[in-house]
Amino acid sequence: MYCADCGCLVERGVVLVPCEQAECCCRSLPTVAPMETMAVRIRTALNSRDMSAFRALIAEDAVWGEGGPDDPRTCHNRNDIISNYKRLLAEGARGTVTETTTGPLGVVCEVELDWPDDARDRRGPTIFQVFLVSDGLVARIVGADDHDAAVMAVSA
Numbered sequence: 001m002y003c004a005d006c007g008c009l010v011e012r013g014v015v016l017v018p019c020e021q022a023e024c025c026c027r028s029l030p031t032v033a034p035m036e037t038m039a040v041r042i043r044t045a046l047n048s049r050d051m052s053a054f055r056a057l058i059a060e061d062a063v064w065g066e067g068g069p070d071d072p073r074t075c076h077n078r079n080d081i082i083s084n085y086k087r088l089l090a091e092g093a094r095g096t097v098t099e100t101t102t103g104p105l106g107v108v109c110e111v112e113l114d115w116p117d118d119a120r121d122r123r124g125p126t127i128f129q130v131f132l133v134s135d136g137l138v139a140r141i142v143g144a145d146d147h148d149a150a151v152m153a154v155s156a
Helices: 032-046 052-055 078-090 147-154
Strands: 009-011 015-017 058-064 095-104 106-113 126-133 137-144
Touching: 015 032, 032 052, 032 095, 032 106, 032 126, 052 078, 058 078, 095 147, 106 147, 126 147, 137 147
Parallel strands: 058 137
Antiparallel strands: 009 015, 095 106, 106 126, 126 137
8 A cells, every 4th residue: 555645655564665755754664675676566567557667667778588689579678678568468468467576686477467369479377577687677577487497587
């Protein structure tokens, strides 16, 4: 739930996402680690399909995918990533982040997918997306075959 006075996202007395106010009324509450905050921000942006909020979490030179520079399935920057998400949404794909796991290198999202019958990029119904974070922003997004492989990708 968001604090009515300052805008912090607070759950059970713990600040999950702090506001930007210097004189925040929630400053006496405990806060989660920065990677936990990133997990909440990613989950909230993706589940609400808020591409503006998601865009703010991604580094300008972020990469999504495993292919090389000539692979059309690979996104090579923030604009490519957002365009691809918007394309998938426009085609009727819907994903819900059902679980997040954090590690020192980033965030794992378990995503339940609902695809239209004619979807060209159909996968799932459950996928694991790894969001590798550098300098507070998502620098790389990769898929993982299962939860254990995804967790290893964000572990030091």
